[in-house]
Amino acid sequence: MLGLSAATLAGYLAAIAVLMITPGPDMMFVLANATRYGTRAGVIAALGVAAGEAVHVAAVVGGLAAVVTASPVLFATIRWAGAAYLIFLGIRALRDGRATAATAAERNSRGGGAFLRGLVTNLLNPKMILFSVAFLPQFVSPATGDVTAQLVLLGAIFVAVQLTVDVTLGAGAGRFAGRVTDGRWSRRISRICAVAFIALGVRLATSG
Template sequence: MDAHLVLAFVAACALISLAPGPDLLFIVANGVAGGRRAGVLAALGMSTGLAVHTVAAAFGLGALIQAAPQALTAIRLAGALFLLYLAVATWRGSRTAALEATAAPRRSLRRTFLMATLTNLANPKVILFYLAFLPQFIGTGTTAWPATAQLLVLGLVLIVIGLAVDGTAGLLAGTLSEKIAARPGFRRAMERLSAAVFAGLAARLLTDSR
């Protein structure tokens, strides 16, 4: 692979990962609602979703999506419904936050991981991002690696950089949440803020992806 292209890709990935977006908001919301482990596992779930997107893009799912664009509409609707479900469930959970303020996070860590993975997989913008962004950094010529191998390497770079940023954000959000978890009113407010974030992401998915 061309070293200049790889360095340019690393710089672009760093800028993209640092920019606040739906995935980062989702991770922070889970960290606030469930603590440090929930925040970090949400970041790991997002990275798992990116790994699936990377493999799919490398082995030709992108061509299939381009041939059947209506599939993106179905994915968009499914993702929005899933986020709305999370918003409602989190809001309902906030009603008992005061009674369980000193207890361990109620949402299982396995569920947090799965939710993050499914949320990433259900976002059609991630698919479009892979189709539009990664090919710009694929080298050509007789000495270039096969396109599939290049896509896998570029996807791995994106995942590593994204996980470093997202994991840090989830850890910080969870640390803040755990330090003030003993305050029932604040915990309830944070639960409801998380619910609002999930609902906002669902609305954005429905409007911006049209």
């Protein structure tokens, strides 16, 4: 398939599976939206995250990601912006965790903005840039086919798998939260996500 052997694809899917079970900002964001604002918000957040990853893949194909990683100033700017945004999300989730259950109107209004917030969360994660630049090319073989086509295929597979996992997580968490009528479970998850966001933001800000 476009120069990719069955063994290469199998190894690639195995590597993706390991990455998907490791909690990160994207997964926490989807979970936080689903538990607080319902299934619809969780699914929309997952779509936003997937759109962000699609942009990263396009940047790799176009060579832009390599330019970003080669510029210490630009990369540091993205890193600091990403750290600040994660801490902002943590503070917001902490505030939500102290609030009462979201009303239907609030669920709709927050759900509608979940796509953009998911997109920004992914785009401002410099580790996704590094991942895209360092990970995808490992499975490309210039000797067996067009490099660009292989990168597009690998990127599309990654986005599809990530979207499937995040949509499943968002839908499941949203449905479960909807059955807990007192809202205590969703508030607890919001607090857990808040701590995770802030910790991830601090870690990103202090990492090299």
